[in-house]
Amino acid sequence: MKTRNDITLIAVLFFSMVLCSCKNHTEEYHSVTDRIAVESKNYHGISISSNKYHENKEMNEITIGEQTFLIPERKSQIKSYACTECHSKPLHEMNNEANTKKAHWDIALNHADENTMNCITCHNPKNMDALVSLTKKSVDFNASYKICAQCHTKQAKDWEGGAHGKQIGGWAPPRASLTCVNCHNPHDPHFESKWPAIFNTQKIKERK
């Protein structure tokens, strides 16, 4: 009887030691992904918002797929908009005019090759104030991402979700992202190489 009591006592002691020796940190989750899955189930939104960080910029709300977010308004940022201020007639009529002034001399199209693209691949020749899709549907300048997304489908998908491009204002909702043409010049989308912004001279000394 006594030995049995002893064994029980030892067993109890052993188990309590095992229990106590466990680290008492947040060991409830096996990994941070598990933790995210559990803790985000009861997500009810947060009290902070990033609204005030882009309220001085004019933004448009767009919805693609399941995502709704803000992008900067475009038309007011184009230097010589509205195009109809000069282009009062359709393009083919202007071409035939005698002594036409050569406009847009500063724009060279350096985007894909001639077989793929020319001006009217994106610009609407019938309505100069708008863009045009591959199937000749008119597209507003504020929705220019729709034009880009026709070819660059993979980038467009990533941009839609937030993996491509740049979120501005802050991380807190509502989401605001730059649109394609805010970084890429549609006429010349290539980026030049440049020098790094900073060079650590102290590191050179320390590592000698």
Next chain:
Amino acid sequence: MDEGNKKWFSLGLGINRKHSKASACQKTSGCCQSSKDENPNESSLKKDGFDQVFELPMDRRSAFKKLTASLLIGAGAASTSCSFFAGDETKEKAQIEWEEQFKGNYKLMSDEEKQKTVDRLVRSYQLRTGKTINLSSKNAEEDVLFGYAFNISKCKGYMDCVNACVEENNQDRNSQMQYIRIHEMKDGKGFNFSEADDNYYHEVPAEGHFYMGTQCFHCDNPPCVDVCPVEATWREDDGIVVVDYDWCVGCRYCMAACPYDGRRFNWSKPIVPEEDINKNQHYLGNRVRKKGVMEKCTFCVQRSRVGKNPACVEACPTGARIFGNLLDPNSTIRWVLENKKVFRLKEDLGTEPKFWYFMD
């Protein structure tokens, strides 16, 4: 002394331990105040400053040591504050110094105590320089867990992030301390850190190379926090791993424990020209540090806790850096984690970094 009641740190060797109840304050994350709701009767939890220092049970030898140290400081402070010749400002300065010397660990402070120490630091800065800083003690927001994603296809090595980080976080300009490292790696060699160059100076992107950045990864299971002998570093409720610069003793255990080279040490007094100081500060973030303490990336706590992106994210011209709330199912960071093939550095260590890499 009941283990559950204590607010300061002890080695916990089990001597005189009567209750096996786990101390609420030995958790790695959050501040201990949050545990107060569980036992609202224990008013003694609210000890800070003098109480924390003086009510500590100790042997004669350490008591004498502490007394001598404190007396030296006290004598200095007392002589100034009681001096007939010293002006009001000098007296106030001495008073602030005295109170700062005996304040407790930030992790254990109540909101009121946090506000008090922040006010003291602002006033002290004002007395020293005549300028006013905006020092915050904003706590972690509910339902927020910060995470970061880095696109190695997009990073071009411009280092605008490094520049922005140094300016935002008041890092020592003398030793050119930088939290972020951008590693230039050869294509086809994988993550080969021994052959990578993190201090290049030529036009970028260089042909045949790719770029990846490292900084503090704010591990969910941070080894640096486990090794700190004084609990001067911990993980906050929103996942940010922070340092109390006033509690750090500068032993650099955390620096040795970090497998990612995420921590930096102030070997000399950090120097930032007065006109370059970012005056929008947080106690746990970019406030001006002193010699002999650790510091590191805090996901720009002074920015992220008010909804902004960290300075590196905002500065990156390529969009390679993505930051957000891991608990928000609609956040862009969650989209990246769910739709891209993400991985982390040294995942097998079990440190659970909240910093993911991915490719286009």
